[in-house]
Amino acid sequence: MWPNISTAPFLLTGFPGLEAAHHWISIPFFAVYISVLLGNGTLLYLIKDDHSLHEPMYYFLAMLAGTDLMVTLTTMPTVMGVLWMNHREMSHGACFLQAYFIHSLSIVESGVLLAMAYDRFIAIRTPLRYNSILTNSRVMKVGLGVLLRGFLSLVPPIVPLYWFPYCRSHVLSHAFCLHQDVMKLACADITFNRVYPVILVALTFFLDALIILFSYILILKTVMGIASREERAKALNTCVSHISCVLVFYITVIGLTFIHRFGKHAPHVVHITMSYVYFLFPPFMNPVIYSIKTKQIQRSIIYLLSVHRRPFWTFS
Numbered sequence: 252m253w254p255n256i257s258t259a260p261f262l263l264t265g266f267p268g269l270e271a272a273h274h275w276i277s278i279p280f281f282a283v284y285i286s287v288l289l290g291n292g293t294l295l296y297l298i299k300d301d302h303s304l305h306e307p308m309y310y311f312l313a314m315l316a317g318t319d320l321m322v323t324l325t326t327m328p329t330v331m332g333v334l335w336m337n338h339r340e341m342s343h344g345a346c347f348l349q350a351y352f353i354h355s356l357s358i359v360e361s362g363v364l365l366a367m368a369y370d371r372f373i374a375i376r377t378p379l380r381y382n383s384i385l386t387n388s389r390v391m392k393v394g395l396g397v398l399l400r401g402f403l404s405l406v407p408p409i410v411p412l413y414w415f416p417y418c419r420s421h422v423l424s425h426a427f428c429l430h431q432d433v434m435k436l437a438c439a440d441i442t443f444n445r446v447y448p449v450i451l452v453a454l455t456f457f458l459d460a461l462i463i464l465f466s467y468i469l470i471l472k473t474v475m476g477i478a479s480r481e482e483r484a485k486a487l488n489t490c491v492s493h494i495s496c497v498l499v500f501y502i503t504v505i506g507l508t509f510i511h512r513f514g515k516h517a518p519h520v521v522h523i524t525m526s527y528v529y530f531l532f533p534p535f536m537n538p539v540i541y542s543i544k545t546k547q548i549q550r551s552i553i554y555l556l557s558v559h560r561r562p563f564w565t566f567s
Contacts, residue, residue, distance in 0.1 A: 260340040261433070262422045265333040266520060277334035283531050284331070287323045290538030291316040297551040304547060307385040308374070311367045312541060314394055315496070318360045319534035325352045326427045326530055333426040343413070346428040351409045353530075354430055358451075359401035360533070361459045364500060366393050367493050368463040375470050375486050404455070408434075408447045415439045424519070425526055460501055467494070492544040499536045503529045 265273050294316040298304045329349065332338040341349075374381050408430055415437035423432045434444045470490065477483045507529045510522055541548050 259417075259421050260342050261346050261428065261436075263329055263333050263339045263341055263426045263428075264422060264424055264523075265337075265426050266523060268520070270337070273334045273337070277331065280330060280334060280527075280531075283535055284323060284327050287319065287531065287534045290542075291320045291323075291534065293552070293555075294538050294541065294548070295320070297548065297555065301551045301554075304551060307370050307381075307390050308367070309547075310387075310390050310394070311363060311370055314363045314397070315360065315367070315537060318356055318363055319537055322353070322356045322360070322530060323534055325349060325356065329428075330426040330527075341428065343417075346423075346433060347409055347412045350412070350428040350430045350433060351405055353427065354409075355401045355405045357401075358404060358455045359397055360500065361456050362397035362400055363394075364493070364497050365459045365463055366397055368466045368497070369393070371490050371493055372466045372470055374489065376473050400455070404451055408444050408451075411444060412437070415441070425523060427530075429526075456501075456504060463497055492541050495540045495544065496533070496537050499540070500533045503532055 266276060269276065295313055298309045298313045298316075326349075329341065370385060373384050377384065412430070412433055416439060417436050418438040419436050421436060423429075423436075425432065430444070430448065434441050437444075467490070474483050474486045477486065507525050510517065510525045542552060543549075
């Protein structure tokens with residue numbers, strides 16, 4: 252028996268009151284989306300192609316880049332559809348699936364950042380045992396665990412959306428589907444869908460952030476015990492890129508949370524803009540941070556550019 256839901260499609264929303272400027276707004280959005288695709292795609296290519304980057308640290312970076320690519324590919328079609336063609340209608344199934352991937356990938360990204368903190372912890376606390384602890388099989392297990400946690404934990408709140416009746420307005424507040432948006436449109440008891448995400452956020456984002464903070468306290472304690480100032484600086488420098496990505500991710504999470512919780516009187520466009528910042532800023536910044544702060548990545552980029560700039564006759 253099929254779920255008893257209204258057949259009317261959901262309606263996505265761009266920037267209310269700025270519909271006439273949607274084509275102009277689409278220009279920076281499209282530029283950022285292309286930058287995200289190129290930046291993270293390049294990181295994945297370099298890590299695959301350059302054997303000097305076949306280390307646990309870069310495998311985790313590849314997971315981060317892959318997650319950012321998936322987030323972008325999940326949101327980009329509907330956002331650009333609204334801004335370019337005012338294509339607002341979205342079927343229930345497609346909407347729920349998009350919400351599932353958006354929220355799952357956010358938890359995956361938090362898990363990958365936690366795995367990267369674990370990598371830095373092992374590298375600095377027990378450098379001589381680094382390769383024996385973080386073997387390829389263990390990295391794969393950690394990666395699989397991060398994926399399973401993200402994708403399985405979102406099944407319970409998403410599945411009920413298929414069974415809820417929707418008799419209220421079908422207008423969503425973004426150009427993509429979010430669980431909290433869809434949930435509010437249901438004419439049913441949504442207590443579970445209200446409570447479960449709060450518990451999930453506490454057990455994922457909040458707990459991950461605490462473990463990352465604790466791991467860096469231990470890392471800092473270890474580094475301060477190193478006698479040589481040069482060695483201390485070198486050890487801390489290997490963590491700068493990861494710390495920067497963690498700050499970018501969690502600051503946007505905190506910013507979005509504060510806007511939703513305490514910014515009820517703020518203009519609606521502020522809420523919408525903050526949501527886009529949350530989904531676009533970390534994927535945009537992560538490859539930039541690693542390209543600037545990681546010498547191995549810089550060398551790989553320079554080598555890649557130098558190879559492609561060589562005249563064709565030098566390959567004969």
